[in-house]
Amino acid sequence: MDDNNTEMDENNSELASDEIQSTPIDNDAKAVNIGSGVRIDGRIEGAETSDISGTLTGTLKSSNININSKGAFNGDMSGQEITISGSVDGEINSEDYLIVNNSANIKGVIEYNSLQVSYGAKIQGTLRHRGSVQSYSPVSTDAVKEDEIKENYEDDQ
């Protein structure tokens, strides 16, 4: 029985070490992996791939982002290729494509270029297409008008 247990442990540790060995020690792939049950608060920048199965609160900047079905993210994320299967509360900014799977639950603002949502996904918030010409900005014209009014006022004086 004891032998069996130690064997099991060895098997587990072998599996774990295999996973570690599969990614280079220097991690030049710039991979971020947050395991399920792990909680992180903070800012992640410059990552290439991010796999989130735990909970991340803060800012995430990564080329590839995967929020897995157990994963939760609170805050702002930006990346090129983003896949959401878990829950997100905050802002998603995707430069390339965004895939929302049916298990996803998203609250917040989504800025996207190409979006695919599977039937069943829950999205509450605002969708903005990046390529679209956004509505005119009345602020700038108002500012010009104000300037004109000021100039006219000064001229009058």
Add this chain to the structure above:
Amino acid sequence: MALFGSSEKKPEVKTEFMFDTESTINQSTLAKDIKINGSLESTDYLDFSGHLTGTLKSSTINLKPGSYVKGTITADTITVEGEVDGDIQAKDIYIKSTAKIKGNIRYQNIDIQNGSIINADLFYSS
């Protein structure tokens, strides 16, 4: 007696059912050249390719490529392949790659295809 009775009833039920399906499902098609200002309502199935400013209501609505609706759309199931500027309310919404949507979307289930252009507020309700 019992055998005779049942064999007499069966074909009756079948013919009734066939007549029912033919008479109760209404399918309307509105072509490209149709322009409507006001409200359009149908009870069953509507294929819409035209332009509408106002309100659109039906059980199932298919907004075909090239269609344009400015206003409010209410349906159980809606498939959008055209352009919408306004509010969409439906239980099931399917947004296809050719769709362009601006406004508010209230839904229970949503499916969005790659390529669609959506600038809208989404409201999910179970």
